[in-house]
Amino acid sequence: MLATTDAAGTLDLTQAPPVPSSRRRVAAIARNTFREAVRDRVLYNLVLFVLLLSVSAIFLGAASASQDAKIIVDLGLSAMLLFGAFIAIFVGVGLVWKEIERRTLYAIFAKPVGRGEFLLGKYLGLCLTLAVNVVVMGAGVSLVLFYVVSRGAAPLLAALWPTIALIYLELSLLTAVALLFSSFSSPVFSAFGSVAVFVIGHFTADLKGFATLFDATAAKGLLLALYYGLPNLSTFSRITPAAHAIAPPAAHVLGALAYAVAWDVALLAAAVLLFARRDFK
Amino acid sequence: MRAREGALVLVLVLGFAGAVGMARALDAGRPTLRAVADEAPYLAPETARRLALGFEGLAADWYWLSMLQYIGRRIEESRAAGAAVDQAVQLDRIKSVDPRVLRRLLDMITTLDPRFTAVYEFAAVVLPAVDAEAAITLLEKGIRENPDQWYLHQQLAYIFWQRGDNLAAADAFRRGANMTTARWMEHMADNIEAKGDDPQVARAMYARMYEQAQDEQVKEWARRRLMELQSLEERRAIRGVLSAFISAQQRCPRDWTEVAPALARAGLPVSPLGPPLDPSGAPYMLVLSPLGCDVTLHPVSTVPRG
Numbered sequence: 001m002l003a004t005t006d007a008a009g010t011l012d013l014t015q016a017p018p019v020p021s022s023r024r025r026v027a028a029i030a031r032n033t034f035r036e037a038v039r040d041r042v043l044y045n046l047v048l049f050v051l052l053l054s055v056s057a058i059f060l061g062a063a064s065a066s067q068d069a070k071i072i073v074d075l076g077l078s079a080m081l082l083f084g085a086f087i088a089i090f091v092g093v094g095l096v097w098k099e100i101e102r103r104t105l106y107a108i109f110a111k112p113v114g115r116g117e118f119l120l121g122k123y124l125g126l127c128l129t130l131a132v133n134v135v136v137m138g139a140g141v142s143l144v145l146f147y148v149v150s151r152g153a154a155p156l157l158a159a160l161w162p163t164i165a166l167i168y169l170e171l172s173l174l175t176a177v178a179l180l181f182s183s184f185s186s187p188v189f190s191a192f193g194s195v196a197v198f199v200i201g202h203f204t205a206d207l208k209g210f211a212t213l214f215d216a217t218a219a220k221g222l223l224l225a226l227y228y229g230l231p232n233l234s235t236f237s238r239i240t241p242a243a244h245a246i247a248p249p250a251a252h253v254l255g256a257l258a259y260a261v262a263w264d265v266a267l268l269a270a271a272v273l274l275f276a277r278r279d280f281k
Numbered sequence: 282m283r284a285r286e287g288a289l290v291l292v293l294v295l296g297f298a299g300a301v302g303m304a305r306a307l308d309a310g311r312p313t314l315r316a317v318a319d320e321a322p323y324l325a326p327e328t329a330r331r332l333a334l335g336f337e338g339l340a341a342d343w344y345w346l347s348m349l350q351y352i353g354r355r356i357e358e359s360r361a362a363g364a365a366v367d368q369a370v371q372l373d374r375i376k377s378v379d380p381r382v383l384r385r386l387l388d389m390i391t392t393l394d395p396r397f398t399a400v401y402e403f404a405a406v407v408l409p410a411v412d413a414e415a416a417i418t419l420l421e422k423g424i425r426e427n428p429d430q431w432y433l434h435q436q437l438a439y440i441f442w443q444r445g446d447n448l449a450a451a452d453a454f455r456r457g458a459n460m461t462t463a464r465w466m467e468h469m470a471d472n473i474e475a476k477g478d479d480p481q482v483a484r485a486m487y488a489r490m491y492e493q494a495q496d497e498q499v500k501e502w503a504r505r506r507l508m509e510l511q512s513l514e515e516r517r518a519i520r521g522v523l524s525a526f527i528s529a530q531q532r533c534p535r536d537w538t539e540v541a542p543a544l545a546r547a548g549l550p551v552s553p554l555g556p557p558l559d560p561s562g563a564p565y566m567l568v569l570s571p572l573g574c575d576v577t578l579h580p581v582s583t584v585p586r587g
Contacts, residue, residue, distance in 0.1 A: 066497035067345065067399055074338035081335065202334040233335070240338035244396045 026121040033125020073243040076141035084171040092178025093190035095122045116272040155245035163242035169260035170236035176267035183275040201233030321385035326392030341394035348386040372502045380411040395426035399496040405436035431460035447477030508560040509585040519576045533574035
């Protein structure tokens with residue numbers, strides 16, 4: 001409790017300092033998570049990305065038989081997804097664990113911060129880191145496209161940015177998955193589980209197809225349960241059409257946004273529920 | 282401390298050098314492995330598409346680059362074996378590729394990225410030399426996957442026309458004509474049906490392929506085919522002028538200057554020094570022999586020699 005003085009200069013030791021609103025507390029945690037990611041050199045992956053794109057832009061022209069623009073889009077967006085997934089999973093699973101390991105969690109919870117606010121702040125902080133990452137990478141791909149196809153880059157760019165938005169939605173979902181796992185388990189298990197969700201998430205569309213092949217109700221039910229119980233990440237995969245300057249339709253982007261938000265909300269709610277029951281003694 | 286660091290750096294350098302040296306020694310004792318690109322993909326294309334985890338486009342690019350390297354290597358090997366291979370023009374005559382490898386690579390690329398239309402275009406030129414049926418199947422797949430790309434019908438028509446099936450070529454053109462307001466495809470269908478072997482049809486075919494090509498190699502190949510056709514027509518006209526001169530003079534001309542005015546009247550481009558010029562800008566050569574005279578391409582000419 002801090003001492004405060006009134007206008008007359010009287011010292012009042014009984015008045016508590018104003019408690020920041022829940023939104024401010026979440027924002028403060030998010031800001032700190034972002035700063036910590038920057039301090040941990042998470043954004044250094046951008047250097048590698050720029051090197052990859054620059055080398056590709058120089059050498060692909062001769063090697064790809066005039067398909068360099070397509071390959072640069074494929075390469076740039078695939079690297080964006082891959083690097084982003086690595087950050088979302090491997091930084092995401094460490095978000096809670098590091099606070100426990102360093103015992104800073106106790107200091108945080110000694111303040112008027114709820115467990116849900118803590119998790120939400122961590123999630124938003126990493127989403128902010130990923131947003132910076134994705135925007136810088138997107139700008140890099142756009143610049144290289146201007147260099148490779150100065151004329152005729154407009155249709156590719158028109159398809160590029162909505163596709164980047166879809167990639168970002170996928171990364172935000174992966175962050176929520178990583179946070180869910182880290183709210184109740186060890187980092188190794190969390191990383192394993194998150195990678196498994198990333199891999200299976202790209203197969204779930206096939207699960208629905210397989211379900212139609214089975215006559216047995218139980219098998220069909222199990223496959224359909226898996227299909228609906230796991231995020232279908234192929235919803236966000238539009239890299240290949242983008243390389244042919246085919247932008248995802250606005251309805252698809254909006255649908256994907258709603259789908260990602262629904263999953264994010266559900267995963268964060270589950271994470272908060274599990275985290276609230278966790279005993280840190 | 283510095284001495285210790287220096288020793289560690291020395292150990293690092295020696296260790297790395299030793300590893301490289303050992304790798305070279307071990308490689309020398311091993312048979313050379315075939316390049317990966319020389320082998321057909323192991324995975325079924327559909328399986329590869331499923332396993333790509335959203336990176337299908339990148340995987341397709343990888344196989345595209347592998348295929349180009351594979352064809353390039355085959356051309357280099359043919360060249361080393363003494364064949365006069367001119368890559369740009371002989372794209373449709375490469376016989377040294379393994380049809381199985383090429384077929385599998387093309388199928389893999391187009392399954393991973395069915396909209397990669399440059400692949401169908403490239404396949405329409407390269408694949409018929411080793412497997413025309415596979416080329417037709419691939420183009421039909423391309424048309425199925427890209428119903429809005431009318432020019433794929435033109436590529437299919439080219440394959441049929443190349444193997445002398447003028448009716449099928451005309452049919453492919455008509456199917457393409459239904460998708461576009463440009464009437465030239467209908468005219469091409471009519472012309473091929475009526476006189477598929479006419480040089481004018483060949484000229485129109487290559488001109489359209491040149492105009493529509495997205496792939497630079499295919500564009501260059503079509504340009505040089507057009508150059509070859511033009512040169513063939515020019516040589517026919519020059520032979521006509523030479524025949525007329527022989528009929529009038531009872532001898533061959535001593536050099537081009539004697540027939541330069543007649544060549545110019547025939548509409549042929551003539552150099553100020555006398556010789557007619559081929560489409561690449563090189564002078565034609567007048568060949569004089571006891572049997573008569575003829576015209577041929579100059580060694581510096583870049584016109585394909587067929």
